[in-house]
Amino acid sequence: MKRTRVCDLFRIDYPILQGGMLWLATAELAAAVSNAGALGMISPFAGMKRDGDPVENFQRQIAMARKLTKRPFGVNIPLDLEQSGLLIELILKEKVKIIITAAGSPHHYTEVMRKEGIKVFHVVSTVKQAESAESCKVDGLIVEGAEAGGHIGFDEIPLFSLIPQVVDAVSVPVIAAGGIADARGVVAAFALGAEGVQLGTRFVAVEENIAHPKYKESILRAQDTDTVITCRKLLPTRNLKTEFTRRLVELEGSGASADKIREFLGYRQAREAQIEGNLGNGEAYSGASAGLIKEILPAIEVIQRLVEGYQKVIKKIT
Secondary structure (H helix, E strand, C coil): CCCCHHHHHHCCCCCEEECCCCCCCCHHHHHHHHHCCCEEEECCCCCCCCCCCHHHHHHHHHHHHHHHCCCCEEEEEECCCCCHHHHHHHHHHHCCCEEEEECCCCCCCHHHHHHCCCEEEEEECCHHHHHHHHHCCCCEEEEECCCCCEECCCCCCCHHHHHHHHHHHCCCCEEEECCCCCHHHHHHHHHCCCCEEEECHHHCCECCCCCCHHHHHHHHHCCCCCEEEECCCCCCEEEECCHHHHHHHHHHHCCCCHHHHHHHHCCCHHHHHHCCCCHHHCCCECCHHHHHCCCCECHHHHHHHHHHHHHHHHHHHC
């Protein structure tokens, strides 16, 4: 696979990142991905008990990752989390070397982290956001299109329209995220100027992911029309179509207020669906790529198929 600036910045073999899925990105998953030559990511909430402490959980996850891999791994911090400042303090204390920030302004913490030698990438969904992030000296960008699972940008710009516009506007490396599940998507993203790819939904359906079997099986059964964007009054979110999302869409269509929608969503309901398998009572995040995912594989095999498939796709089109 093509070697890019992303490989050099992260000291990895392949410019492939595992998404930092809030409840699912555990040390075990991150280590499996990193040991295969890509970049595994850890989330503060991953593997945490329902009423656990994210800071304590995060510290345990970082320690576990260091036991399971000697390769680079990163951490994912949504900056809108109540505990984001405490989590950043822990990252500095633990001397974590790679961080992906999202859902907030990168101006808040980027300078202090880069002074400590941390590589900082920020998630963006518009050209304006990309230019703003570059202005505060991030090392690179995760450019996320509307095809992505979980939270997406308010403007819902498709990835393959967004990548070239961002690449034309900034000089830092761009990693493409949203709707990529196989080598064809990787080649297409690179053709548009990306220097890496991030996969989320594809890494839900792997053996090392702690996601509930019902959630994984729902991804395997999904077809092209089986995801839906909800919560446009709060923060647009792409989910699998379930009884829960059907009721949510009906509520939104009735003109319910943002507060009513928050009340329906409840607290940590995504965990209930993704970890406990109660898909009728929580959000089952999934990208539009779910229709491409047909089997649960070891993480290393997902990466090997991306790498080997990359050259096969290149040969077909040249």
